[in-house]
Amino acid sequence: MTALSKHQDVRAASRDLRLRTLSLMPHPLDRLIYLASTRDYNTGLYHHDGLASRFSDEVACEALADCHREAFHHLLTSSLEDIVRQLEAYVEVSRTEPVEFIAAWRGLKPYQVAVPAQTDPLTAEFLFSNLRVALAILESRFRRSQLAAPGASPLRSPGQ
Amino acid sequence: MTSLIIFCAIGAGLFLLLLLAMVRRPSRPEGSADALLGARHALRTLQVSLLPAEVVERFLARDDLDYVLAAAPLSIQQLFLQERKRILLAWITQVRQQITSLQDFHFGHSRHFVQMSLTTEIGLAWEFAVLRMECRALYLLVVLRGPYGAPLIAGKMAGTAARLCSISEESLAFLAPAEGRAIPDDSARGDAHV
Numbered sequence: 316m317t318a319l320s321k322h323q324d325v326r327a328a329s330r331d332l333r334l335r336t337l338s339l340m341p342h343p344l345d346r347l348i349y350l351a352s353t354r355d356y357n358t359g360l361y362h363h364d365g366l367a368s369r370f371s372d373e374v375a376c377e378a379l380a381d382c383h384r385e386a387f388h389h390l391l392t393s394s395l396e397d398i399v400r401q402l403e404a405y406v407e408v409s410r411t412e413p414v415e416f417i418a419a420w421r422g423l424k425p426y427q428v429a430v431p432a433q434t435d436p437l438t439a440e441f442l443f444s445n446l447r448v449a450l451a452i453l454e455s456r457f458r459r460s461q462l463a464a465p466g467a468s469p470l471r472s473p474g475q
Numbered sequence: 476m477t478s479l480i481i482f483c484a485i486g487a488g489l490f491l492l493l494l495l496a497m498v499r500r501p502s503r504p505e506g507s508a509d510a511l512l513g514a515r516h517a518l519r520t521l522q523v524s525l526l527p528a529e530v531v532e533r534f535l536a537r538d539d540l541d542y543v544l545a546a547a548p549l550s551i552q553q554l555f556l557q558e559r560k561r562i563l564l565a566w567i568t569q570v571r572q573q574i575t576s577l578q579d580f581h582f583g584h585s586r587h588f589v590q591m592s593l594t595t596e597i598g599l600a601w602e603f604a605v606l607r608m609e610c611r612a613l614y615l616l617v618v619l620r621g622p623y624g625a626p627l628i629a630g631k632m633a634g635t636a637a638r639l640c641s642i643s644e645e646s647l648a649f650l651a652p653a654e655g656r657a658i659p660d661d662s663a664r665g666d667a668h669v
Contacts, residue, residue, distance in 0.1 A: 391530065391533065392529045392530065392532075392533055394533075394536065394538055394539060394542070395536075395538075395539040395542055395543065395555075396538070396539075396542040396546075399546075435520065435523070435524030435525070437524065437525070437562070437565055437566060437569055438524055438530060440562065440565070441530075441533070441534065441562050444558040444559075444561070444562055445558075447554075447558065448543070448551065448554060448555045448558060451547070451550075451551045451554060452543075452546060452547050452551055455547060455548055455551060456546075
């Protein structure tokens with residue numbers, strides 16, 4: 316396989332991945348966590364059975380890595396308000412109790428292993444910092460809504 | 476009297492040139508390859524990680540501050556300001572480090588690889604000096620006035636750094652064929668530079 320044809324395959328695989336899978340995830344945060352979960356922690360390689368069967372393991376791996384970098388970049392350039400919104404939506408989709416979610420994300424910091432390989436440490440740290448502040452905002456909002464109405468749905472922003 | 480002034484002016488000019496020639500570090504070929512790779516790495520770090528317009532804009536984004544002031548209690552406002560200050564100071568430090576690495580290459584080794592006129596070298600030295608001054612001023616202002624204390628200087632510093640990067644890129648352009656031609660990518664990475 317020549318470099319050019321491989322590059323074309325990777326682009327086709329990325330398109331396929333965006334169309335079939337990533338389009339179902341509206342937010343960069345969802346996509347970042349999902350794509351990080353397709354990466355093997357021991358080898359750093361990405362795996363996706365469907366994509367690998369249509370293309371090849373190598374092409375699927377590169378397409379997943381490309382989409383991972385893209386999701387990271389989109390999240391990195393999101394405003395803090397947007398990150399809070401994305402985090403809020405992620406809590407709802409994950410069907411976890413907000414208190415448990417916030418405690419787990421504070422303690423385990425799962426986002427720290429979700430960044431693509433070879434990300435610049437400063438840009439990664441900027442994202443972590445934004446997520447820490449977003450978690451704090453979410454928690455204060457949750458506590459406020461709990462105080463206002465103990466039985467109400469906890470994570471609704473004023474605009475929703 | 477007039478001729479004395481002219482001779483003095485010529486003398487002063489020659490003296491300045493002599494000083495400039497002495498200030499220029501002696502250039503030795505050994506270690507030049509390492510310096511070249513270091514400069515290439517510094518340039519790439521600046522262009523890809525530290526200076527893309529979207530990233531710099533986010534570091535300095537005023538809308539984040541407005542949002543936190545409107546939507547978060549005082550303790551979170553303080554947390555946010557501390558975090559941004561920490562990030563901004565780290566960013567300034569890294570830009571300064573990478574720029575120093577580029578400067579060392581330009582004034583120590585670049586003449587082994589590229590022909591640069593004296594005017595260009597003086598212009599470049601001026602740009603480097605201005606940038607290092609801007610870095611110091613910005614660092615001090617962020618320490619004293621917080622992360623949103625000097626948005627204009629921050630923008631100016633990013634602009635000067637980007638200008639120096641493009642000059643350095645031209646002088647390191649001869650490396651491009653050895654690295655292989657980049658295949659055009661139409662994915663939405665958005666690696667725009669300031």
